Amino acid sequence: MDVEVTDNPDKARFEIVADGELAGFTQYHLRDGVIAFTHTQTDDRFRGHGLGSRLVRASLDDARARHLVVLPYCPFVRSWITEHNEYADLVPAGRREQFGL
Numbered sequence: 001m002d003v004e005v006t007d008n009p010d011k012a013r014f015e016i017v018a019d020g021e022l023a024g025f026t027q028y029h030l031r032d033g034v035i036a037f038t039h040t041q042t043d044d045r046f047r048g049h050g051l052g053s054r055l056v057r058a059s060l061d062d063a064r065a066r067h068l069v070v071l072p073y074c075p076f077v078r079s080w081i082t083e084h085n086e087y088a089d090l091v092p093a094g095r096r097e098q099f100g101l
Contacts, residue, residue, distance in 0.1 A: 001049065005058035014059040016042075016051050023051050026059050026077065035063050036071040056080045060087050072099050 003023075005016045013025040024042035028035050037059070042052045056077055063070050070090035072078040078099050081087045088101050 003051065003054060005055055007059075007062060014055060014062070016055040016058075018046055018049075018051060021046075024055055026055055026074065028059075030068070033068055034071060035068045037074040037077040040074050040076040052076060053080065057084070060090060063090060071095065072101075 001018050002020075003016060003018050005014055007013075008015050008025075009030075011025075012029065013027045015025045016023050022043070023046035024040070026040040027038050029038060030036075040052060040056065042055075057080075059077075060070065060081070064087075068090075069092055070081075070087075072081055072091060078101075081091065081099075081101060088096060091099060091101055
């Protein structure tokens with residue numbers, strides 16, 4: 001499966017495309033160096049292939065590269081960070097407890 005994750009700032013979301021089809025996205029609000037992830041969705045046809053994880057990892061890697069502060073309001077993004085503790089540093093220390101990190 002050919003997979004690509006891109007930022008679509010016009011729609012304020014990162015999108016994952018699999019074999020040329022939109023497979024999912026993670027919605028965000030970006031303001032003053034802070035990116036707040038609010039919702040992640042994967043099309044039913046693409047579930048079970050790890051695409052949600054690939055989407056979140058690429059989105060967080062982009063946030064890190066851009067030196068953005070991350071606020072994981074989306075339950076999927078929050079749980080993913082919990083399982084991949086090496087990304088917890090993207091969330092400000094003073095806010096981690098709020099997100100259960």
